[in-house]
Amino acid sequence: MSPISRGFRGRRRRDIDPARVPPGQYIVEDFPVLSAGPTPRTPLEDWSFTVQGKVDRPTSWEWDEFLALPAETFTRDIHCVTKWSKLDTHWTGVSVDTLLEGIETQSQHITAFCDGGYTTNLPLEDLTGGRAWVAYRFDGEPLHPEHGGPARLLVPHLYFWKSAKWVRGLTLTSRDEPGFWENAGYHNRGDPWKEQRYWSD
């Protein structure tokens, strides 16, 4: 048992509706930056987003084309497996439903792939039905590179490692293929309300 350090509280706020806080999480006011590697710096003229894999035909958008897609501005709470949660975060992005519109597939699994080599896997149903976006604005400003800009996947109902930074596309796969952290001990799905942090949960 660790001794209590008298008077230590950490950065957290107290006056939050507990129903908004998944088990084991603490609310923070700042936006911590966590990264598995260096921040990629892909110039916008070289950027594209691709839906590929087990699809009838791959689809790709360059940056200007991507920004021309119908987008939404919305507010969500986000939850990181390292225990911080940030409430009421404001984003603008393209719904993954829009990106998958008209695409025929028999695949039930997706791997998101990113600049820098990061990957994460999700069931198709976690990315559809209005639950996931590719976001390029945060708090009304273009998404900062250290938070995943130009664009990141955003899947707020799962732990934030699934919201892959610097995302460049989605590959529909025949089998579920665990990604970077899923292969390293984290849970395959990552529902914060079921506290699915690690593979053994």
Added chain:
Amino acid sequence: MSTEGLWVDGNAIAGLLRELFGAELTATERGCQTCGAVNCLGAHRVYRGAGTVVRCPVCGDIALRITSLPDRHVVQLTGSWSLDMPRT
């Protein structure tokens, strides 16, 4: 001050490495399989994501991925490791 890359060096995880390997490892050299560079773990780059990632300071090749669970650490070593660890 630039927060480019947001990494610290291997010294920052000396305590964690000692817990994992049972030995002081920051002075231990690792040979990188990708670029051939040899560097002490203390000189490798440490990134903190959902877990801890240790990378070759020259080419960024991943050396270690560490996920710390409540009751254990899950460690993946990648690349080529030639650890030279003194007997204590």
Added chain:
Amino acid sequence: MWRTVTVREIVPETAHARTILLDVPGWPGHVAGQHVDVRLTAEDGYQAERSYSIASAPETAALSLTVELFDDGEVSPYLVEELQVGDEFEVRGPVGGYFIWRVQDGGPLFLLAGGSGLVPLMAMLRHHAAQKSTVPARLLVSSRRLDDVLYRDELADLDGHDAVDVSLTLTREQPPGWTGFGRRVDAEMLTAVGPGPSEQPQIFVCGPTAFVEFVADRLVELGHAPDAIRAERFGPTGE
């Protein structure tokens, strides 16, 4: 691996930093340059961990850490503004086998500190003094203003020893009549204050990542062997 420690004494260093002396039962001793991991636990079980360099020489009985306040920090505001004598927290260590120096490792030494990066280098110089070492040691400290420089009086004392040379550069504000450096570290300053590559110094650079990267690059450009440069970088929060 974690030991409970009790605060024995607190010594203010500057307006934003203090040294914390600790009672550590069973402390195995340490080598200058090593650090400890500090862990704080709140009443609801929340924990936060940070690393702090050991400021005391191995020869000194009480273990001490010098902590500088970072406004955005979570642990340093507690340690610098709240912590009292008698309080407890946990440490793990000492740790570090790379960024260390013992007198038998020889020299000459070239020590470069950015802000609170001075702490582990001070442990090295305190060890050097305790052993009455004659290894030539040159220290360059970069700080925003004079009032932020840690251990000012002690550095002035050490500067008086034959083997030790201390230089300061104040990058934001210099007091009236200041005759030291008043700009960011550059190649010219490094050449003026430090041993040259032909002397094959052991070089230790410590401070925020950007400082360390910049200084290390200049040293290599001046001809110092990359292998001779050991670095310890603080992260973006500085904690």
